[in-house]
Each structure stands twice: as C-alpha cells, then as structure tokens.
Amino acid sequence: MNIGEAAKASGVTAKMIRYYEETGLIPAPGRSASGYRTYSHRDIQMLRFVRRARDLGFAMDRITDLLALWRDRTRASGDVKRLALDQVAGLQTRIREMQEMVATLQTLADACAGDHHPDCPILADLEGERSIVHTAAHPNGRFGQP
Amino acid sequence: MNIGEAAKASGVTAKMIRYYEETGLIPAPGRSASGYRTYSHRDIQMLRFVRRARDLGFAMDRITDLLALWRDRTRASGDVKRLALDQVAGLQTRIREMQEMVATLQTLADACAGDHHPDCPILADLEGERSIVHTAAHPNGRFGQP
DNA sequence: CTTGACCTTCCCATGATGGGAACCCCCATA
C-alpha cells in the first residue's frame, strides 16, 4: 500500500503520515525499489489508532505512550485505563474553564441592551479597573494541549 | 509608563505587548527620547481589554473587531452583543465536542478491567476497523480558534 | 511515448507565546 491509499484507509493525510514518521511517533515503513513508502495492514491499524487518539483529544506525547502500550503484549490494561482517565480529567478541566467563559459572556451579554445605542456593559467591563472576567492562569499555552 | 510597568498594570507580558503592536492589533505607542515605548492610561485600558478578551477565549481577529467597536463612539451595542453571543456559540460547540470525547473515553474505560492483564477494550477499539470514536471533521485546526 | 496521477524531499507559514543574545539606557550608590 502506498502512502495515498494508507491515508485514505486510515483517515490520516499523507502529509501527516510523513510528519509522524519524521518525529518518531511511528516507525519508518518499508520502501519500494523506487523509494515509495509501503504500508502493511498493521501499519494502517497503527495510523487509524493515532487518528482516533487524536480525535479523543490526546496530545502527541500521550499518543506515544498509548502506542507503546499497544505494541507491548505484556502491558497491564490498568496503564491504558489510567491514560484514558487522565485524558478525561484534562478534558473536564478545559470544559469547566470554557463553561466559566460562557457564563461570564452570558452575564455580560444579558446586561447589554444590544440596540443601536453605544452604551455597552460588555466593553465597559473589559476596559475597566475591575472586571468580572475570570483572569485565570492558563499555564500551558492558552487552553491546554490540543 | 514604560513597557514593564504597562505589562504589570495590564497583565500582558512585555513580549506580548510588542507582538500585538507588530501585528497591528494595537497601535504603536509613543517613544521616549531614547526609544523606550511609553504607555498612557488609555493604552493600559486597551491592553487590559485585550487580555480580558483573550481570557474569554476570543481569537485575535475577533479582538480586532472588539477593539474597533471599543474605539468607535458611534457603535451600536448590538454589534458588541452579537460578537459576545457568537463567542458563546463557538465555545458551546467546542464544549460539546469535548463532552463527546469524554463520553467516549468513559465508555471505553468502563469496559476496561484496568488490572494487570493485557486485554484492553480501549486499545482494541482504537486499532479496529470499526470504532465508537466519533471521527468528526475538525475543520479549523483541531478544536477551533484558541 | 505521452499524459496524468502519484510519489519523493525541501522549504515556508500559521498563532500565540516563550527564550535568549547582543546591545543600549537610566539611576543610585560607592
């Protein structure tokens, strides 16, 4: 299977497949005589695996861990489950942060007439000395991994 | 006010203040004789504004719009409110996506013994032909703006 | 043999942020 077919079969673009290989997330596949990458059924499984893990919001380094467990026939399912539950916890944290944003925005919007007049509590709050905006610490980048 | 004080007063790092200026989000401030940037009270208000808007998850180009309305004394508060409610809608979409991920992960984790045995429905699902993972289209990047 | 669809590598860009180097400026204190 060439990279294009592998991409179609796995849902990972050819570009991304090469990138994952370059960064060591996945091993380099075999090559045809003319230098084309060739992918086995197992490789497709692996690519699908990565794709799905991404769809669950896992960061790349977590996927590295998941793949290691996937390949390890002597793994403990408890290790996999822990990664999954950690991910749940991380997602829930970010969900909570966004829900706070929604609540704040909704409060501000409720206080705003929303007509043709210029007076606007939303802008007033954003510019002011004191504000209801929860100016939390966002340690990793902005909102976490994805 | 030099950039360091402006940073402290606004909660935006000096690095970010320069970056916002470079990208045109905020206008270039005055300079002292020796080339130091000097910030007025109004500038501090503006930086705080940007900071808070970021804390509410607004993308930079939306903040550009918000700043334009902020400066425009003939704005209609309805325009501001619309931006706020759009942001609420966007956040809610992303929240829903993440809640789906949580639900999927939780389902998989519940099916996993989580013991020392290698058998793991989580890994099995991720690698398999069919999966319960909702492989949605994530058009903008991964999970939307921030 | 040509054509078009594929593959290869290489470089560049994104958005928001941080790190750091090399250099300049200002003020207080010895």
Add this chain to the structure above:
DNA sequence: TATGGGGGTTCCCATCATGGGAAGGTCAAG
C-alpha cells in the same frame, strides 16, 4: 565619576500539528 544592576531595544529561534507548494522522479493506462 565610575560602576553595577535592572530596565529597555531589536532580532532570531522554538514550540505543535497542520497545510501549501515547488522541483523532480515513478508508474500505469492510453
């Protein structure tokens, strides 16, 4: 007055996951 420390300035590089595109090689069908 000299010096030191804590500012400031610009410039470059890195991140993370992804896409775009150029320049050139390969393959299969017509």
